[in-house]
Amino acid sequence: MSFFPYAVAAWLFIIGLYGIVTSRNFVHLVICLAVLQSSTYVLLLSIGYRVGGTAPVFAGVPVGTLAVDPVVQALMLTDIVVEATVVALLLALALQLHKHANTLDPDKLKALEG
Amino acid sequence: MSTLAPLPVVIPLSVAAILSALNKFVGRRLSEALAILTTIATGVMCGELLLQARVQPVIHWFGGWTPRAGVALGISFAIDPIAAGAAVFASLLVLAALIFSLHYFETVGTLFHVLMLGFLGAMCGFALTGDLFNLFVFFELMSASAFALCGYKVEEPESMQGALNFGITNTVGAFLVLSGIGLLYGRTGALNMAQIGRTLGGNLDGLVITAFVFIMSGFFIKAAVFPFHFWLADAHAVAPTPVCVLFSGIMVELGIYAVLRVYWVIFDGPFAAHRWDVRALLLAVGSITAVVGAVMCFGQRHIKRLLAFSTVSHVGLLTIGFGVLKEGALAGVALYVLGHGLVKAALFLVAGLLLHRFSSVDELELHGRACRMQATGVVFFVAALGLASMPGFATFLGESGIIDGAKGIGQGWVRAVFVIAGVLTAGAVLRVWGRVFRGMGKAEDAETAGAKKIDEDRETNAASHGIPAVMFAPAAALVLLAVAVGLMPGVKRAVRTAAIVMQDRTGYQARALEHAWIPVTPAEEEHTPIGKGLAWSFGTTAAALVLAFLSLSPYWPSKHVLARPVAKTVHLLRAIHSGHVGDYVAFLTFGVAAFGVVLAVLIHLR
Amino acid sequence: MNRRGRMILFLLSAAVFGGVYLWGLKGLPPVGHYRGPYGDVLNQVATYERHVTDIVTAVNFDYRGFDTLGEEFILFMSVVGGTVLLRRQREEEKSEHKDQALSDESPERQAPEPSDATRVLTLGLVGPLVVFGLYMVAHGQLTPGGGFQGGVILATAPLLVYLGGDLKKFKQITSHTLVEVAEAAGAGGYLAIGFAGLILGGAYLRNVAALGRTGMINSGGTIALINLATGLEVAAGFVLLLYAFLEQTLEIRLRGGK
Numbered sequence: 001m002s003f004f005p006y007a008v009a010a011w012l013f014i015i016g017l018y019g020i021v022t023s024r025n026f027v028h029l030v031i032c033l034a035v036l037q038s039s040t041y042v043l044l045l046s047i048g049y050r051v052g053g054t055a056p057v058f059a060g061v062p063v064g065t066l067a068v069d070p071v072v073q074a075l076m077l078t079d080i081v082v083e084a085t086v087v088a089l090l091l092a093l094a095l096q097l098h099k100h101a102n103t104l105d106p107d108k109l110k111a112l113e114g
Numbered sequence: 115m116s117t118l119a120p121l122p123v124v125i126p127l128s129v130a131a132i133l134s135a136l137n138k139f140v141g142r143r144l145s146e147a148l149a150i151l152t153t154i155a156t157g158v159m160c161g162e163l164l165l166q167a168r169v170q171p172v173i174h175w176f177g178g179w180t181p182r183a184g185v186a187l188g189i190s191f192a193i194d195p196i197a198a199g200a201a202v203f204a205s206l207l208v209l210a211a212l213i214f215s216l217h218y219f220e221t222v223g224t225l226f227h228v229l230m231l232g233f234l235g236a237m238c239g240f241a242l243t244g245d246l247f248n249l250f251v252f253f254e255l256m257s258a259s260a261f262a263l264c265g266y267k268v269e270e271p272e273s274m275q276g277a278l279n280f281g282i283t284n285t286v287g288a289f290l291v292l293s294g295i296g297l298l299y300g301r302t303g304a305l306n307m308a309q310i311g312r313t314l315g316g317n318l319d320g321l322v323i324t325a326f327v328f329i330m331s332g333f334f335i336k337a338a339v340f341p342f343h344f345w346l347a348d349a350h351a352v353a354p355t356p357v358c359v360l361f362s363g364i365m366v367e368l369g370i371y372a373v374l375r376v377y378w379v380i381f382d383g384p385f386a387a388h389r390w391d392v393r394a395l396l397l398a399v400g401s402i403t404a405v406v407g408a409v410m411c412f413g414q415r416h417i418k419r420l421l422a423f424s425t426v427s428h429v430g431l432l433t434i435g436f437g438v439l440k441e442g443a444l445a446g447v448a449l450y451v452l453g454h455g456l457v458k459a460a461l462f463l464v465a466g467l468l469l470h471r472f473s474s475v476d477e478l479e480l481h482g483r484a485c486r487m488q489a490t491g492v493v494f495f496v497a498a499l500g501l502a503s504m505p506g507f508a509t510f511l512g513e514s515g516i517i518d519g520a521k522g523i524g525q526g527w528v529r530a531v532f533v534i535a536g537v538l539t540a541g542a543v544l545r546v547w548g549r550v551f552r553g554m555g556k557a558e559d560a561e562t563a564g565a566k567k568i569d570e571d572r573e574t575n576a577a578s579h580g581i582p583a584v585m586f587a588p589a590a591a592l593v594l595l596a597v598a599v600g601l602m603p604g605v606k607r608a609v610r611t612a613a614i615v616m617q618d619r620t621g622y623q624a625r626a627l628e629h630a631w632i633p634v635t636p637a638e639e640e641h642t643p644i645g646k647g648l649a650w651s652f653g654t655t656a657a658a659l660v661l662a663f664l665s666l667s668p669y670w671p672s673k674h675v676l677a678r679p680v681a682k683t684v685h686l687l688r689a690i691h692s693g694h695v696g697d698y699v700a701f702l703t704f705g706v707a708a709f710g711v712v713l714a715v716l717i718h719l720r
Numbered sequence: 721m722n723r724r725g726r727m728i729l730f731l732l733s734a735a736v737f738g739g740v741y742l743w744g745l746k747g748l749p750p751v752g753h754y755r756g757p758y759g760d761v762l763n764q765v766a767t768y769e770r771h772v773t774d775i776v777t778a779v780n781f782d783y784r785g786f787d788t789l790g791e792e793f794i795l796f797m798s799v800v801g802g803t804v805l806l807r808r809q810r811e812e813e814k815s816e817h818k819d820q821a822l823s824d825e826s827p828e829r830q831a832p833e834p835s836d837a838t839r840v841l842t843l844g845l846v847g848p849l850v851v852f853g854l855y856m857v858a859h860g861q862l863t864p865g866g867g868f869q870g871g872v873i874l875a876t877a878p879l880l881v882y883l884g885g886d887l888k889k890f891k892q893i894t895s896h897t898l899v900e901v902a903e904a905a906g907a908g909g910y911l912a913i914g915f916a917g918l919i920l921g922g923a924y925l926r927n928v929a930a931l932g933r934t935g936m937i938n939s940g941g942t943i944a945l946i947n948l949a950t951g952l953e954v955a956a957g958f959v960l961l962l963y964a965f966l967e968q969t970l971e972i973r974l975r976g977g978k
Contacts, residue, residue: 001751003746004751005751007742007745014737014738017699017703020282020286020695020699021696021726021727022726022727022730033282033285036286040289040296044299047296047748049752056763057774059863063764067763068759069756069758069759070766070775070778071299071758071762071779071784074779074780077776077791077868081791081792081794082251082791082794085795086285088799088802088961089261089262089281089798089801089805090281090282090285091965093261093265093805094274094278097275099968100270100274101274106694109275111271111275112272112276112279112347115922117922120918120924130793131796135904174923177782177783177923177927178922179783187783188783188786189787222803225804226804229800232796232797232800248786251787251791251794258794261801262798262802263801268805269809297744297747300756301748303758304758320743320747324744325744694726696726700721700726700729703734704733707733707734710740714743
């Protein structure tokens with residue numbers, strides 16, 4: 001069981017990639033990208049976890065208590081903001097694409113071949 | 115501690131924030147002036163940092179958190195000469211792009227300049243940082259600005275498609291890098307590059323190999339190395355000209371820079387005993403990239419797409435230079451980045467000028483229309499010679515550095531790749547010069563017949579009848595600079611000194627973590643004979659000219675017996691470049707998997 | 721490439737990729753046994769050095785404050801980028817007045833009116849959400865929370881007004897210029913605090929404000945100030961993003977809802 005979270009992270013990455021490769025709709029594709037990004041959350045948080053550790057917040061809890069790693073949690077906060085903003089930009093692009101090309105299907109866009 | 119170090123990042127970001135607040139209140143002139151002044155100031159600051167770094171690399175700990183007992187608590191900037199040089203170059207190209215977009219370019223209030231300044235700040239931060247996660251953060255900041263700038267022309271659906279292809283592939287790359295960073299953090303418990311390098315020591319196991327493959331692949335996606343290169347042509351075909359200048363001139367080169375930095379500070383320790391395996395992979399990948407890029411380049415009719423594929427090809431050459439893993443070759447890479455960036459930026463600026471005057475960048479559509487633009491034609495022609503690494507250009511210095519380094523480890527065959535890439539890419543650009551500026555050739559052609567015509571909308575307010583000085587001057591200045599750097603004495607030695615500093619892993623760690631004072635020692639004078647390299651480079655340039663004139667003349671052998679298999683291969687190659695993001699990500703997965711398996715097998719075979 | 725070719729290439733590559741990834745993951749310490757020095761050192765020293773109890777916020781805004789500055793500017797650039805990408809073209813500007821008149825006349829081209837239950841619930845929640853968001857922002861250095869988390873909660877308040885009303889009401893309560901200035905002020909505030917650290921302390925983002933007592937709301941020195949700046953920027957940024965998206969979606973709907 002101590003390897004399972006890592007395997008979940010790998011699986012999420014691969015399933016996200018699968019979604020992107022087989023997608024027929026750019027909005028669906030961006031959400032698959034978000035799934036891929038969540039694999040990094042699982043990876044980071046499992047790395048920082050400590051069995052029996054409490055949250056790294058010492059309000060009411062004495063400072064020497066066993067706690068999990070605060071650094072990965074801070075990294076994950078940054079990661080989430082990055083994901084949200086990238087998703088916003090890509091969705092804006094998809095919206096404008098739909099408005100002008102009337103489709104969101106990657107298969108139907110033939111302008112950039114060769 | 116240096117107080118100058120954070121400014122090249124913080125000043126552009128501050129001015130960007132101020133400009134954004136003033137969006138509805140200030141006019142175009144003030145916005146342009148502020149942006150240009152800020153860029154000049156940033157360039158000057160980075161130049162000062164370069165001068166300081168040439169004596170002793172500059173270290174700055176943010177928040178005052180200096181390391182304790184070798185454990186880094188905060189984030190550092192670790193500025194060695196190559197890092198500062200990259201930041202100076204970024205400022206220079208942003209300046210050229212901003213001057214080009216004066217007065218005519220369609221800006222959206224102040225927001226175009228906000229995005230450009232954000233892009234500049236991010237590139238400086240990316241080059242100067244000494245912390246691995248900070249590298250990722252600036253990578254994403256670069257990407258956020260880049261996606262918006264790439265999709266700038268929102269009325270064209272091709273623009274949206276190109277920007278989406280760019281955005282999706284590069285974001286997958288960014289999260290590959292983050293996964294690699296996570297793996298390294300799990301092993302070493304550190305995010306500072308010097309500390310990670312020290313903690314990893316010399317042990318090489320599955321985790322280190324996987325982390326290296328992920329981080330390298332993620333940055334190679336940004337650098338547009340085969341098989342991750344598909345997005346580059348799409349993005350360049352649709353992005354506005356000032357943005358293309360930055361993409362091809364510095365952004366993809368920063369991807370190579372990141373792999374170099376991460377390799378030499380973190381991974382050279384574990385991989386020291388297996389350098390030849392890394393070399394084999396990088397030389398192979400670089401060669402394939404160079405040839406694929408060059409072949410695709412020759413078959414394009416959309417000038418910006420043609421230039422984009424030539425960038426792919428030259429990035430392949432840079433990868434070869436990296437793969438040699440010696441300081442002479444590393445110096446060559448730095449000089450080649452400089453030389454190539456300058457001439458490529460000039461070529462894109464001329465393309466933008468053509469778009470402004472004639473509302474088209476299609477080679478066949480522009481046939482003979484620029485015959486009266488004499489000076490512009492000269493600039494375009496000279497820049498094309500720089501692509502072929504003709505002696506006198508900085509690219510020649512770079513190429514000779516890389517090839518000498520390769521010959522030193524017994525891999526002199528890479529010269530053939532340089533020749534092929536130079537002949538095909540410079541030949542293609544010279545063909546464009548001949549057709550557009552001289553009216554040579556026919557209006558329809560065999561080798562570009564398969565390429566589709568991509569309509570390009572205007573990006574400027576109104577076509578003018580003359581050649582605006584703001585558009586011509588930066589292009590000419592950049593080409594002159596490329597020649598100046600190529601002819602300046604002592605350049606090669608200075609860059610070799612910088613390369614030695616970059617490769618000095620223990621020195622970097624001591625300077626960063628213990629505040630050690632280890633001044634930079636200049637490299638010894640080099641006495642390699644230069645005659646053979648000169649001959650080969652002149653030969654390449656001549657062959658490119660011959661190829662260009664041949665392809666424009668009626669003697670082009672389109673019915674020759676060799677033409678069928680060549681045409682079939684080109685057709686297959688073109689079919690792979692389908693514009694479909696699913697294909698791109700499938701190739702991406704293939705590339706990462708292949709790198710991982712090849713490296714793992716090579717290492718375990720020894 | 722056709723779909724089948726793509727699938728075959730991808731499935732084979734993904735299998736190998738998964739193998740490589742798992743092989744690398746095997747080298748990590750088992751889950752639950754975090755070993756590295758970085759987190760442990762910070763857990764021990766942060767409360768004594770900075771008088772804060774939430775170590776994650778201390779890492780975010782002090783020890784690794786420069787990363788968070790970069791992240792805040794990623795948000796800033798994305799909002800600016802979103803505004804640029806979703807800008808109205810000139811033809812759309814000209815026909816705006818025409819469409820406004822039309823949308824008042826033809827009910828089948830409008831979105832359905834929100835029900836009474838939706839209206840009561842959303843508008844009732846706006847007040848508590850704003851208070852809760854401000855609470856989250858202000859107490860970031862004491863308990864889990866902080867500028868980013870609280871800022872997003874604050875940004876949902878105008879969104880609730882849109883859900884309970886319509887776009888006109890949303891535009892009435894959010895002046896676009898004011899929100900733009902607020903966002904720039906938040907981002908600029910973070911930079912300015914960093915400059916104070918550079919000028920007064922020699923290093924950018926050095927914590928040079930009074931540290932206060934652990935457990936009080938004004939503890940942490942610049943951490944508390946950066947919290948407020950970030951909360952302002954995140955809230956304003958997301959409102960701007962919502963504004964741009966909602967305007968474009970309305971534009972599409974008015975053009976016949978393709």
